[in-house]
Amino acid sequence: MVTLSSVKQETCKNCKIIRYSPWLVHFNTGACNGCDIEVLASITPLYDPERFGVRLAPSIRHGDILVVTGALTKKAGERLRRLYDQMPNPKFVVAVGACAVDGGVFNKSYSVEGGTDKAVPVAMYIPGCPPRPEAILDGIVKLLKKLEESGDKNE
Amino acid sequence: MSSRLDFLSSFATETQTIKPGRKTYVVKPEDLRSVFSKMIEVLGDSSFYVSTLVGTDLKDEGRIRLDYYVVILPEEETIVFRTFIPRDNPTIDSIIDLIPGVLPGECETHDLLGVVFKGNPFLKRGFFVPSDIVEQGKYPLRRDSGV
Amino acid sequence: MRRPKLLKLTLENLVSKPATVQYPYQSTVIEPDFRGRHYADLSKCTGCSLCSIECPADTIKMTPIPQDYEVPKSNPRRLYPLINYGRCVFCYRCITVCPFNAYVTTNEYRLADTAKNDSSELSLSTLKKTVKG
């Protein structure tokens, strides 16, 4: 049986594979677009994360890092869990924006579950409403650094 | 402009003004269809559109208020048709066959407030509302829904 | 039909300097009044909890100040606003409604972390610790 903790151990062993060129998958669970346009802005020439090998993956099955924006609505929650299961295994979730981290202004609404971590384990939180593209890159770079360190430990 | 709209006063039981300066005609719910067909007859069907459909739950008065905001072209004057329907039996005739543009508004009002538009084939619950609230039979915008 | 000079633009871009900012090796210009991380200066705060009431995201929780800090007399209830940065939307409503201008604002935007963080460390650093004994 695959439990959450066993998945975590496995990812630590294999994360060296993705630290050179992580591909992002962007998923919107009910955001206001503010974070979406900033995620889009952060892949444009001014910030150009392809310097780190970061690019948007064409399909969820090619992705290493799932970038989630927006408050987790009840309908989107099921889809997020399904998407997470479809990702190949060293996988990490980055929650971008106040809504994805903890529900933001929508935390009390009847159709919102809360933050992303209610549905899937989150590796990096990027607060801000919305975070600047620099902050998003900063979060991804921090995540890559963390992977590098944990990869070294496992060798 | 207003002379073109004189015929509306025969339907109105009362006129009000919503800030800022939107002329409001209170009409009987059974008259609503004839108001819109008269509008089409007098103004033609491409010189006005239904901009917004607002449903409000007036719990204390025991009725639901429906406001149809209509924008008259080319001056873009906004006028309002206001009608009241009973809260325990919120049904009204749909005008979707006269004006196809009310589709989003009627679907939304049905889903969130429980108003039944007779003759609209596209009404369904769960258009916007999550399924657990639909199963409980609650309408989120009712004041006593408790969601 | 005349073709626009998109080809010329492409060639120009090939030879010109890259537009990319070498972030994070080189920092970008952030406006000094960009709405970034803010925290309460507890030497001014009176614990009135107005910011907590007005916060649109309910992110500010009035929290008791730990016993080992010296608290000014103007704060008899020993409460301070604890901001959960994860949920904060940085609208700065708390700053504009504060009757004592007790908030410190910065343009710090790099808040990414592996766990949700809050303002307790920053806020409490504005207070002196009681000397024991």
Next chain:
Amino acid sequence: MKMSVLKIIEVPLALELPVGPQHPALHEPVLLRAYADGEEIIKVEINTGYNHRGIEKLCEKNSFYRDIFIVTRVCGICNQVHANCYVRAVEHILGMEISNRAKYLRVLAMELERLHSHMLISAVMAENIGFENLFMNIMLDRERIMKAKEILTGNRVLSDYMMVGGVRRDVDDVKKEKIKDLLLKTEERIKYYRRVFEEDPTIIKRLVDVGTVSTSNAVKYSLVGPVARASGVRIDSRASDKYDAYSEIPFNVITRSEGDSWARMMVRWDETLESINMALYVLNHLPSDANPVPDEKKLPRKIPAGEAYTRVEAQRGELTYYVMSDGKSSNPYRVKIRTPSFNNIISSGFMYVGHTIADLPVVLTSLDPCVSCMERVTVIDLDKNVSYKLFFKDLAKGV
């Protein structure tokens, strides 16, 4: 003639349906189910409601002032028009007049937003038709506008700039010069991009005569904004309602008669140029009659009973707010938000009929849904009874 359905194409786009509140608010993933005969689309069904965040109900549960920040988050791209519309409704209920300087600053903020939004959708259109070079170039120039927004409001996207009684921060001369400089630099580029959209053979081949809407259909289906204006309907609440300082600032309402996807994009580019002129006019003629920043500690706590209905010309069309106060509590009794995409997207089904599958993303993008809408597309081939997934972009290039 009876057409047989050979393929069912499901397009689960994360489409923006900023239907406010109770609607999902933004970025609602909309499901377009297109039925195609060969390459030709014969019917499109539009399903919505994937992420309804319950904003209208949320507004009833929060106070008038907290709602300003909640309605701002209905849509990230048009956040200032939402806030402006709501704030003006509250001001009408309060009977409050604001200073001229605040009115001009509000217009400046909203026009900057229109600029970046129109550039964004044009960039996305370029990407959808496979013109990635143009996408990257437009996005690069758009960063200048974002910088100008940051200087003016203190944040790049969600600006939280509007407040009952005025705006939340003033501009000084240094900031004014900086913004003017950025705008003048961008103006040149925008003229260039407009020419690319006007003349480039690739763009013309993909956009002209695709998704044509006649004038009478545009009115009948309640289409608003650039979509209606491209079909020759002159609707612009800036010109008719003359809210804020729009009565004093000169501008033209752009209309075109073609009604196809290309006309919609051209209307957007012309409006972008108009917006730059308006923003420069505001910066050159900024009155200094009073302090535009109200003291938020002294704003009225009690809102009298009353109702107001305000319209704003958002980037995508007419946005309306209805706010009602019962005078008893500090919360609004009812807030109704009707966003432009709500009308444009849900009523758009008839536009796709008769076009090829590859045109579907073009028509959809020309309606200005949202950017990150490029989710995957599922093609179910009834012949082989298999389904495979495609990237939205590939679909645009022709499967």
